Amino acid sequence: MGGAVAATAALSLGVSGCQTETEGGIEGSTCVSNDEYFAVYFFEEMKETCGSCHISGTGFQLSDFKMVPPSQAGFLDTNMAALKKISEYEANGESVLLQKPLGLLDHGGGKVFAQGEEDPAYQRLKTLVDRLKGGETCPNTEARFIAGVQMSGPQETFRKAALTLAARLPTDEEIAAVDAGGWDAVDVLLDQLMESDAFFDRVKEKYNDVYLTDFYLHDDFDVIGDSDLYNPRWYEEAPVDNEDLQKLYGATDSEDLMNKLARWTQTGVARQSLELIAYTIKNNLPFTNVVTADYIVVNPFSAKAFRMDDVVFDNEADPNEYKPGRLGGYESEFPHAGNLTDPIWLQRHPTTATNRNRHRAREILYVYMGNDILKAAERPIAIDEGSLADNPTMNNDTCTVCHYSLDPAASFWRNFQPAFDNGDDTQFAYRPDAPWFLDMFQSGFAGVDMPSGQYTKATQWGGQQLANDPGFAFGATFMAYRILTGNDPLGAPQKTSETFQQDLTAFLGQYYTFSKVSNEFREGGYDFKKLMKSLVMSPYFRAINTAENIDAGQVEHLTAVGSAHLLTPEQLNRKIESITGVRWTPDNEGLDTPNLLEDDGGQGYRILFGGIDSRDTTTRITVPSGIMANVAERMGLEVGCRVSNAEFSILPEQRKFLKNSELTDEPQDPNFRDVPASIEKIKLDIQYLHRQLLGEHLELNDPEIERTYKLFVDVWKEGKLSVVPVDTGFPGQCVAPRNYVTGESIPEEMLLWDDGLYTGRAWAAVFAYLMTDYSFLYE
Amino acid sequence: MERRDFLKLCSMTGLTVVAGSALSGSEAEAAEYSGTFFVNIAQMGGWDVTNICDPKGAPSAEAAAGNAPTDTMNRYLTSAIPVASNGVSWAPLSQSADLANNAAAQAQALVFETFMEANAERMLVINGIDYQTNSHDVGARLSVTGNAAENTAAFGAVAASALLPNAPMGFVGFGGYTGTGGLTAVTRLGNIDVIKRLAYPYRRDPNDPEALYYNDAQAEMIAKAREARFNSKMGQQRLPKLRTAMNTLYLSRLGQNELKRLVDYLPEGDALLDGIAGAVQLAAAAYKAGLCVAVSISSNAGWDHHGTVDTNIANSLGRLFDPDQGVPRALQVLEDVEIADKTLLSLTSDFGRTPGYNDGNGKDHWPITSNIFMGAVNGRPIKSGVKGGTDDRHQALGVNPDTGVLDESSSLTIKAGHIQNALRRLAGILDSEAASKQPTTESPAELENLIELT
Structure with missing residues (x-):
């Protein structure tokens, strides 16, 4: 099952030239790409010095050199392109980029480098310009950022993908196919996983x-x-x-x-x-359909x-x-633009007379462009009333940092802006001739003005702009990553952080992977399933450990690699039902709403286990608390008890897990001496449980098998001595009313109430132990 | 390993190093917390404090009724502003010209004013706090962390981590910014019957101590097996993300048994109140059980009033100070369970609103804001009155670098970091490991007596 270990170049980023085996501080690497050189320089120098005017601020609107903030997906690509373009402008035979920061050529920001040309930061800028002029000689490789990481192999990757995407285990046929076909088989089977209802539920x-x-x-x-x-x-x-x-x-x-x-x-x-x-x-x-569909x-x-x-x-x-x-029929003029014009979404995110669709724009930019506008305003601001006098959202630097990109996009919904007088307040009514506001950055997107001929169908024009922008692929990649791993993409590193260097490495590794995946997604026609598959194959899904001898310092640079997140209530519920066949519901027939989905008045565990109700509780909790731990505990006990009873209620050949043991298989005789035949059957079933529930392929003498077996014996012995004398039966709520594989009712007289040897409840404890394990609760 | 040593280790290492520990379920008995109970109620959206606790008013009736946009600060008269003996003043919002023909909004405004009349004498109002942001995300975070950076920990998380590490519900969240920076977990509470089931997971019926899935000895066996497996797996795993995830699950289980203590303090099911008061009821029960240090609550009243601000804020204030569900009832709850003298209540928001009225008769984002505090620390009531301040255009004014009282000779203005430093000092956690991991952006040497006790 073990996967490959990536080459073991140690990681730490720097910005020196491209000559040695320890280049730019990257030991074992032969070269640093222009992308990476720029990225490091951006975070260490440009973001603070140049960024104060060229990302936001007075110089931003006036200058030809416009960068975007790190809150915008793909900002490194965008900003390097902007820098490359400006570096190609020359005055007096030299790049203006090398002259302006020295205070020459009427640079609005004056002299940026205190020591002039001797300033080390200036020298790095000079190197960067030279490198950009010379073209790329050292393209980025993902391997640089995952050196020493152990990746899962085909079987392990497919099992994890099956659980994550389809909430089920691989079938025997699929396992055989992967054995025979390796990664090629995985590629085919992943497509099949993404046809399941569970996958679409997760999306x-x-x-x-x-x-x-x-x-x-x-x-x-x-x-x-x-x-x-x-x-x-x-x-x-x-x-x-x-x-x-x-x-x-x-x-x-x-x-x-x-x-x-x-x-x-x-x-x-x-x-x-x-x-x-x-x-x-x-x-x-093409996934762009979600913003362009008519x-x-x-x-x-x-x-x-x-x-x-x-x-x-x-x-x-x-x-x-x-x-x-189509609303109003196929002949209607309603300007459908995919989800931009969904009436219920428009209602859920209403505009007001003063909000002017900004909230809608913010959300669409976040979900489809990976652009978190609110994070753009990260700098402390000093504001005075005088600067607000003349329409601050257009003229005040502290406001334009967001509004410059937000307000033009808000105009996508200019036809859905109620006048809020004379009863005009319907959020999804189409108003083809609605005026737009003159005191906002005008209709458009990414520096392109909306043609006046498009004003009556602004959402459609806007949707098309989103679809055409490179950011769309990033936005989809970010969402796909969230779907797959439950994690958010890393935020940009902060230079003031003590762990800046490690954060930077982790961020760049993920950024370049996402950039590559996004480019493939765009060039491949926006195939969302292919996008998911690319991410499945990435180290952000497949990394499972590191090489044993990895340097501790190197590990610190691997904080983003791998995936591990506590399952959401919905995911855990699907996993329980799919793997065990038992629905965890308040009733033992499995007819009620599952406990993990129920939030009706707080009777269930959906909210307490970190979920949302889309109304008052809209943010998920991803770090388990004591309450959440006890939800899992109760789940393990109740489901474990039901599964154990359900298993022994049916014939061994029908069972899902306990195909060897019977209730009569006690590990020890009445004198508590081992019974080898029973022990072997018990251990075989434990071995199978580890495989099915936790994905562990263990030998029978593995310490984990021994540990689980010991738990079985200890619980059984204590039960036999202390519980059976007063209670010989399964708890009533565990007794299966029907064959949980075929669904057939079990006659009253055949219901399994008796557990006089206590083996049934000992097995239930094993189920509880395994189902509350990290490997079951996390993916 | 002794629990205290273990917890110290956890505190030192955040959520990253616990492999090799030996702490079984039954050993995980935490000390009961009985220090100060910190309650923060967040007004998400950015409240207009000139219509609340930093009133400016209008010089004349004409100015008050002027058409928007206007530079007039408020639509009530400056001369009508009430002032308590301790200097706390509040907006006579019900007299706003905008509310003249709106009896419902007037009634909501009066709910607020009634509360202020009754409680101003025991309030500390800090005005003129410069959050240096007009971003909702940053402001909501900064207001309770004192640091604008992402992934920083709310005060409740810092306090819970420092004062009651790894308790099952040291920091309870009902909204507001509840980031924990990896220091601890935030816990939700809800239906009382459900909490009982979770407090006693091994009971088939939480009300029947005899109906068990497993007895204590068997539960201990499961816990020990779980811990041994955890140690084994942690010893094999080196990827930081996976180690952190395994640790967080492990740590969440340390206080499992302690949840039982909560049950004794929960109100009866039908006695659970709605809104802010209900949230305080549940969190107070957790505090009484020695399990909770802090709670964050969102007033869910909508404060981002870019348009028709006076009417809208009247309604928001009416909800916040609703006698049945809002702050007044929450204070009564604290009295009822006899912890009012141990509770420090704070009211915060993302930021303030711009001076004057925009053309939608509303107000936009403005970094200058106010906080309101009530209650006591370790049994000592806070010293009421006003710290900080703003000029007539709501610009922050300089304050005495020690006390925060207005001082014309000083250029120091109060920042969110100062407030957080003051709270940390009061909680006795200013120098804690948790606080050092989550520094504010201001020097603790400044404004050491910003929040004083009587």
């Missing part, structure tokens, strides 16, 4: 973490108002007493049918944006809510079938 959950449109799964989804375009409670007029209709929708009676129609409509409406993302991926459309997607029920009678479904009774539809 939708992660996008909802930003969108929060699941709010309307529980709240009044008719909030966007009855109108010519929207009739949310259409089903209240439906002939629910009609038995044929009840049969069509699988309802038991009229009330059940009404509830189903309501729920399916509400889900279809609330999840349009999320379903458009899923639809785009499922149908292998439609929304609807299920048969939300189609009725949106008064769409021209959408044809394969199965009118399938709430999970989503098809494109």
Whole structure:
């Protein structure tokens, strides 16, 4: 199972030339790329010195040399391109970039380098300009940043991917295929994983973490108002007493049918944006479709809510079938632009008379461009009222750092800006001739003005700009990384940090990987599944350890490598159900809403385990607290008990885990002497449990097998001596009412109540122990 | 390893080195915390303090009623501003010209004013705090960390880490900025029945001590096996990210058994209040159980009033000071459970709002703001009154470098870092390992007596 260990060049970054074997402080490396040279120089010098005017500030709008802040995805590429361009301008036969910071050529910022040409920082700038002029001779390699890292092999990678993407274990067939085909087989099988419902559930959950449109799964989804375009409670007029209709929708009676129609409509409406993302991926459309689609997607029920009678479904009774539809019909003028014009998203993120769609722009830039506007304003500001007198969002440096890029994008929704007078406050009404504000940076994107001819369909123009911008690929990569690992991309390193050098190495390693993946994504036609596969194959998913003899200092540079995150409530619930076959619900029949998904009035564990409700609790907790540890503890005990009972309730050949042991297999005889035959069966089953639940392929004499076996014996012995005399049975809530593999009911007289030897509960303890392990709770 | 040694190790190393430790579940009995209980209520969005506790007013009725945009600071008269004997003043918002024909908003404003009339004498108001930001993200973070950098720890996390390391719920969060910087975990609380189930995970029925999945001896066996496996796995793992993740799970389990103490202090299910008061009820129960040092609560009242600020802030203040769910009821809760004299309550926000009214009759982002404190530290009430201040255009004024009292000869203005240093000093954690890992941006030598005790 063990994977390869990457070459062992030690890491620490520097900026010297490209001549020696220890170049730029990178021991064992033969050269430093121009990208990396620039990046180090940017963080160590330019960000503070040049950045105060050329990232924001007075010089920014006036200068041709414009850089973007580190909060913008791809900023190193963008800024190096800007620097390269400006370095090519010459005056008096020399690059202006080498003259202006010396205070020459009327540099607005005066003399930047106190010691003039002798200043070491200036010398580094000179080297950088020379390198840019000379072209690239040392391209970046991912290997430089993962030196000494142990990567997972094909089987281990696929198992982890199967659990992460499809919330299930690899099948025997898949294991055999990977054995035979190695990475090529993994590549094919990953595509299959990304056809599963669990994968799309995960994608939708992660996008909802930003969108929060699941709010309307529980709240009044008719909030966007009855109108010519929207009739949310259409089903209240439906002939629910009609038995044929009840049969069509699988309802038991009229009330059940009404509830189903309501729920399916509400889900279809609330999840349009999320379903458009899923639809785009499922149908292998370019991912840019999510901001350019000339439609929304609807299920048969939300189609009725949106008064769409021209959408044809394969199965009118399938709430999970989503098809494109246009508001107002296919002849309407509504300027659909994918999720930019989803009515429910517009409602969830309403504009106001003064916000002027900035909030919407901020969110779209974050989720689709990887541009976290609010992080752009990281510098302490000194503000005075005088500087606010003349429209500060356009003229005050402390405001323009955000508004310069935010306000033009806000105008994408100029046709969705209510006037907020005379009753005009509908958030998703299309106003083709709505005026825009003159006291804002004007309509446009990334320095390009919106043509006036596009004003009536500004969202469509905006969506196309997003799709065409290189940042779109970064934004998708960031979201894909979040989906896959649960982690956020690293923030830019802070020069003032004690760990700046390590942070810088970690950041650049991840940045270059993401940059490469993003470029491939863009050049490959925005195939989201390929993007996911690229990330699966990256060290940010596959790293599992380091070489044993790795230098401790080198390890400090590997803080971003690998993936490890506490499963979300939704992920853990899927994993429990998929692997064990048991639904962890308040009832032992598994009919109620699972405990990890329930937040109804706080009765479940969804919120306490760090989840969100998309309403009041909108931020996930990713570091476990004592309460969260006890949620996992209770899960292990309750599920473990149910699985143990369910297993012994059915024949060994039907079982998922305990294929060798029976309840009668006690490890010791009445005199507590070992029973070898039973011990062997118990250990074989423990070995299999380690493999299935934790992904560990262990020999029978492995210390971990021994440890688990000892736990089994200790718990069994204590139970036999102290518990059985007063309690000989499984806890009632553990007794399986049906065969948990076939679903067949178990006759009352066949229910497994008895555990007189205490082996059933000892096995339950083993399940609890393994299911509360790091390897089960984390991925 | 003794628990105290272990915890010291954890404190020194954050969440990175615990391999090789020997601490079983039953040994993990933490000391009960009985020091000061820190409650912060965050007004997310940036509150307009000139309509709250740093009132400016308007010179005349005409100015108060002037059309927006206008330089007029507020829409009530300066002459109408009430001042308590300790110098604390507040906005007579109900008299705002904007609210003249809005009885509902007036009523909400009066809720606030009634609270101030009753409590101003025991408040410390710090005005003229320069957050040096107009970014929501930065301001919300800075207001409780004293440091604008990302991933910094909120005061509650620093205090919990220093005073009650690795307790299961040292820092409880109901919103606001709750970053922990890796020092500790933030805990949510909710339905009381659910908390009981989690306090006693080994009980099949949390109300029946006899109905167990496993007895104590068996639970101990599971805990020991778990710990032995953890040590083995940590010894094999070298990647920082994976080691950190394994550690965080391990540390989260150290106080599992201590959660039981919480149950004795929880209110009855139907006695749990809504809103801020309910959050304080739960956190206070955790404090009473010796498990909690600090709680962060968002007032969820919406404070980003770029438009029609007077009406909107009246409604926000009405929610914040709602007698049934807001701050007044929360204070009553603290009295009821007899910890009011051990609780320090603070009200903060992202930043302030611009002087005058914009053309939407609202106010935009402005880095100068105020904090409000009430309560006591270690049984000693804070000295009420006003520190810091602003000029008539809401610019921060210089203060005495020791006390924070206005001082024309000083150019030092109060920053968020000063406030955090003061809180850390009061909590006795200024020199703690946790505080040193999470430095503020200001010198602790400045404004040493910014928050004083009686």
